[in-house]
Amino acid sequence: MDKAKLGRTGLEVTKLSYGAMEIRGPRVWSGRPVEDADAGIILNTVLDAGINLIDTSYDYGRSEELIGRFISHRRDEFILATKCGCCVTDRGDHDETSHIWTRDNLLHNIETSLTRMKTDYVDVLQLHGPTVQQAEEGALVDVLKEIQASGKARYIGVSSYLPNLPPFVDWGTFDTFQLPYSALEREHEDWVTKAAATGAGIIVRGGVGQGEPGIGRGSEDRWSAWEQAKLDDLLAHGEQRTGFLLRFTLSHPSMTTTIVGTKNPAHLAENLRYAELGPLPSDVYEEAKMRLDAIGRTAIEV
Numbered sequence: 001m002d003k004a005k006l007g008r009t010g011l012e013v014t015k016l017s018y019g020a021m022e023i024r025g026p027r028v029w030s031g032r033p034v035e036d037a038d039a040g041i042i043l044n045t046v047l048d049a050g051i052n053l054i055d056t057s058y059d060y061g062r063s064e065e066l067i068g069r070f071i072s073h074r075r076d077e078f079i080l081a082t083k084c085g086c087c088v089t090d091r092g093d094h095d096e097t098s099h100i101w102t103r104d105n106l107l108h109n110i111e112t113s114l115t116r117m118k119t120d121y122v123d124v125l126q127l128h129g130p131t132v133q134q135a136e137e138g139a140l141v142d143v144l145k146e147i148q149a150s151g152k153a154r155y156i157g158v159s160s161y162l163p164n165l166p167p168f169v170d171w172g173t174f175d176t177f178q179l180p181y182s183a184l185e186r187e188h189e190d191w192v193t194k195a196a197a198t199g200a201g202i203i204v205r206g207g208v209g210q211g212e213p214g215i216g217r218g219s220e221d222r223w224s225a226w227e228q229a230k231l232d233d234l235l236a237h238g239e240q241r242t243g244f245l246l247r248f249t250l251s252h253p254s255m256t257t258t259i260v261g262t263k264n265p266a267h268l269a270e271n272l273r274y275a276e277l278g279p280l281p282s283d284v285y286e287e288a289k290m291r292l293d294a295i296g297r298t299a300i301e302v
Helices: 036-048 063-077 103-117 132-137 140-149 165-171 189-196 220-228 241-250 265-277 282-294
Strands: 003-005 012-014 016-019 053-055 079-084 086-090 095-099 122-128 153-159 176-180 201-205 257-260
Touching: 012 016, 016 265, 036 063, 036 265, 053 201, 063 079, 063 103, 079 103, 086 103, 103 122, 103 140, 122 140, 122 176, 132 140, 132 165, 140 153, 153 201, 165 176, 165 189, 176 189, 189 201, 241 257, 241 265
Parallel strands: 016 053, 016 257, 053 079, 079 122, 122 153, 153 176, 176 201, 201 257
Antiparallel strands: 003 012, 086 095
């Protein structure tokens, strides 16, 4: 599988990475049940396939715990990214997630994450979606740098989105940005380019539109854009919609890697097959963007 440098980190990451939110379990955000053994199978299958970046978060249910249980012994085979600023509250039949943007909570998050994942460090520690005001008032970049100086995180990043994103890009302090982007969600298309121009690596989330409704977490509204733009006309023979979307995301010249989550080895194999095909042919890519522009699914200018 193709690799790319994750910006100024210099880390060589596979263009397809694994989103471990899919093994969070049912207590968080209506996740689907997952047997421990099945979590172990998918995590090891990910590594066996050569994928070398795994993305998780303190508030992704049992995700970090399962990573620690099943692949901590293979720690030298993968780059590990997690997120902080999170808080999880037991509400009986489910867990409620929120954020506390303080130094104490970020330090608690990293210590807990390292313990769960049975590792001494994470490669990338990302703020999990703060506003600019929250980041400034909590001096969160200073806290990330403190954690980095301790050796518990090699690089620092932020998982963000508009309208919070522009100041974070302008600061030039983050080594990575995790941004939502796909053919069905193009708002950040030009911001991917601008963020990458700071020297940061770009981790794309939602690169396959979160899956089709009824199969994944994709919304009917988002997928209606596919129908309106008549993107089925652009599919190669036998090509799946999500495969086309993945290749569309991989076609963005400034993205580094795109997170795709699944707990199904067959779905993983399908994602790998399309990722190995690489970007779309340039004429197909441009035609898809033109059709999406025509229905108003376009980039927001930087």
